[in-house]
Amino acid sequence: MTKLALDRIVAAVQAALPAKTTRAALHEPHFGGNEWLYVKQCIDEGWVSSVGAFVDRFERDMAAYTGARRAIAVVNGTAALHLSLVLHGVRAGDEVLLPTLTFVATANAVAQQQAVPHFCDVDPSTLGLDPKKLDAWLQEIVVRKDGRCVNRLTGRSIAAVIAVHIFGHPAEVASVREVCDRFGLPLIEDAAESLGAYRDGRHTGTLGHCGTLSFNGNKILTTGGGGMLLTNDEALADRGKHLSTTAKVPHAWAFDHDQVGYNYRLPNINAALGCAQLEELDTFLARKRLLAERYAEALSGIPGIELLREPASCRSNHWLNTLMLAAEHAAERDQLLGALHAAGLAARPAWNLMHTLPMYRDCPRMELGVAEDCARRLINLPSGVALCPPAPQKGVS
Ligand SMILES: Cc1ncc(COP(=O)(O)O)c(C=O)c1O
Known part of the structure; x- marks a missing residue:
């Protein structure tokens, strides 16, 4: 040879x-537009932290760009994944299916929810989840109990599937979604690497029940660190915003929190960078x-x-x-x-x-x-x- x-x-x-x-x-990141101008504006006006006009604008602009009904800005892509799992009711001890070929954050988000990653194989043409293998595997291991999918090999509930769009190539999510729907499993799309990538004319991260983006420094668009949750489900988005904002009940002066929440808010100064980069x-x-x-x-x-x-x-x-x-x-x-x-x-x-x-x-x-x-x-x-x-x-x- x-x-x-x-x-x-x-x-x-x-x-x-x-x-x-x-x-x-x-x-490497590339800054050639309004980044300085918008970041300076945050500093000049004093709005550098977790509320501010750039956060609202970045969420609106990203929803418009991807075609998602709602976008929730958070501190990074891992937080967006973790929040998605929480919002879809994944609990300690549940299993979540995801590809073994991914960045560690996808599996870590599952572990942070005290759930168990369950690894799946990929398709060589996309490097994303192989829907046929996923289907065959679920048929082999799933038994239905009280409306839940239970892995008969481990006895644990299977609570969600995460598909990942690897290196910016869309996975076969329409077919994965079809499999998930048949098994009644929520599909989360990890679109951390695929901002600006489309399958059948639809932006990655909008074909599942929700999707997540990352704006880490090595991504196409960076906010320094940052992430986004995308969804077409208004109620899910409202719950996501609430949970990511320490579950604070909105009020002019009172501090009231109605459940255990997370401080996952993207600071305005990072969102300012994001708005400029999105342009x-x-x-x-x-x-x-x-x-x-x-x-x-x-x-x-x-x-x-x-x-x-x-x-x-x-x-x-x-x-x-x-x-x-x-x-x-x-x-x-x-x-x-x-x-x-x-x-x-x-x-x-x-x-x-x-x-x-x-x-x-x-x-x-x-x-x-x-x-x-x-x-x-x-x-x-x-x-x-x-x-x-x-x-x-x-x-x-
Ligand atoms: C596939 C994938 N998922 C999740 C993440 C996590 O994003 P972050 O670094 O913003 O937490 C990344 C990248 O960093 C990624 O490449």
Whole structure:
């Protein structure tokens, strides 16, 4: 078997990036719009903390952008996930199904609710939950008791499913939703990485019962740290806002709290950054699409590798560009990572799969062969907005 042409791959990655790039991070924030202006406005006016006009505007703008009826701004994507689980009635000891190929926050949010992550396999074309395997697995393990789904292998209730849109590629959530509806399970979409990505014309995070976003510094749009809960359910949104605001009963001066709540409010100063970044989002997306095309062109024809492509009927946001090594080259992955790093290119492997982490090693799971195979063969390439060619100007031919 011939070995991967490491030098040729490194040269192709460099060729896709702006000339003279000597150091490329995996993903960096990009500030080129009204960020300073809006943050200064918060400081000038004294509204820097958990209430303020930018919080309201960011929620309104994000609902309008995604098409969700309501958007609730919170401190980060993990808090948004945890809040979603609370809102859907997940209790201590329940099981929540989620893909093993995800960032640790998805599983941690389940554990924070004292629930048990139950790991599922993914589809190789999206890297998101495989709806067929999910369906078959639920049919095998679920017994119905008093209207609940109970895992007959563990005796625990199954309370929810979380689908994750990995690296900005939409998972097959319409099919996952259909499976969840049949089993009466709420579907939460972890859209932390997929702002600006659509399946069948609908924004990721709006096809399930609720969705969550992250605005961490490594995401397409950043507020420093931040997150959002998206839902079309007005009552759920009202409860979410209340719980994320320490369950404070609104009153001009009295401090009354009617249940155990959370201080998950996004500060106004972070929301100010978010409003400015959202104004730039379409430009960021256009530039990232151009970078994906440049990578595709530069890397085409090199044996043993291929780029993960936008799934059918989808518009990916190209948050990260992903190189898949052919199965016979999986053992060369770390050599390629080393060669890319030696050239100043901060490429990264997939996260260690959740079922392999010490705290989740004993959690229930289905057979996870596809996720294990993909994780062995996957390398993410530098994908920040600053590395992308400028988007074509509107109205300029
Ligand atoms: C898939 C996924 N879920 C959840 C999160 C958590 O978001 P945050 O870092 O804002 O808590 C992230 C990223 O950080 C993520 O990539």
